[in-house]
Amino acid sequence: xxxxxxxxxxxxxxxxxxxxxxxxxxxxxxxxxxxxxxxxxxxxxxxxxxxxxxxxxxxxxxxxxxxxxxxxxxxxxxxxxxxxxxxxxxxxxxxxxxxxxxxxxxxxxxxxxxxxxxxxxxx
Amino acid sequence: xxxxxxxxxxxxxxxxxxxxxxxxxxxxxxxxxxxxxxxxxxxxxxxxxxxxxxxxxxxxxxxxxxxxxxxxxxxxxxxxxxxxxxxxxxxxxxxxxxxxxxxxxxxxxxxxxxxxxxxxxxx
Numbered sequence: 001x002x003x004x005x006x007x008x009x010x011x012x013x014x015x016x017x018x019x020x021x022x023x024x025x026x027x028x029x030x031x032x033x034x035x036x037x038x039x040x041x042x043x044x045x046x047x048x049x050x051x052x053x054x055x056x057x058x059x060x061x062x063x064x065x066x067x068x069x070x071x072x073x074x075x076x077x078x079x080x081x082x083x084x085x086x087x088x089x090x091x092x093x094x095x096x097x098x099x100x101x102x103x104x105x106x107x108x109x110x111x112x113x114x115x116x117x118x119x120x121x122x123x
Numbered sequence: 124x125x126x127x128x129x130x131x132x133x134x135x136x137x138x139x140x141x142x143x144x145x146x147x148x149x150x151x152x153x154x155x156x157x158x159x160x161x162x163x164x165x166x167x168x169x170x171x172x173x174x175x176x177x178x179x180x181x182x183x184x185x186x187x188x189x190x191x192x193x194x195x196x197x198x199x200x201x202x203x204x205x206x207x208x209x210x211x212x213x214x215x216x217x218x219x220x221x222x223x224x225x226x227x228x229x230x231x232x233x234x235x236x237x238x239x240x241x242x243x244x245x246x
Binding site for chain 2 (some may be wrong): 008010
């Protein structure tokens with residue numbers, strides 16, 4: 001990954017197909033831009049030390065909190081406050097941009113599972 | 124601005140019309156998501172201590188370096204490395220997302236001018 005070069009989101013998303021495996025698309029100021037394809041339901045978790053931003057690129061994406069569900073369409077985003085339990089989901093495949101600190105593990109405080117993605121997979 | 128709520132980029136962009144005046148749309152982990160409408164040409168400048176990411180939402184947006192010009196369309200982004208001189212421009216109005224540390228001044232090391240935006244204008 002180079003900085004200072006133009007990067008095309010559609011091309012990046014076309015380059016992988018697995019779900020719940022964020023790809024590292026850019027790094028800046030200690031933060032990552034990660035791209036993820038999602039379908040199904042992710043485990044409940046929280047991130048004690050980081051806010052997490054989700055911006056929907058394609059499809060319909062849910063961010064579920066214990067007391068409500070936010071349903072996001074392309075061009076909509078949400079910032080999950082630190083320490084707040086949430087899980088994400090999508091009935092059909094959706095493509096989502098994630099902004100968060102580079103050290104964040106996708107499953108947060110949840111037990112390591114098949115959902116826990118390796119860090120730093122570049123696209 | 125609340126966190127944990129769904130925010131719609133099109134609605135946010137529809138809420139202002141001036142050029143080169145970034146609006147604060149979200150804050151997370153010491154970083155801002157800012158929304159800006161651009162047309163014309165911005166002064167040369169650099170940011171010694173921050174990378175700056177531009178993601179085009181609508182229109183055609185140029186990031187000019189001293190040795191080349193990158194032309195970005197919707198769904199394309201670029202990370203300007205710290206300390207690298209650049210200027211941005213657009214022949215027709217374009218709408219752009221900016222992701223950078225909250226303390227960054229839009230004109231960087233350039234002299235304060237009519238392009239220098241007030242900090243923290245929320246949308």
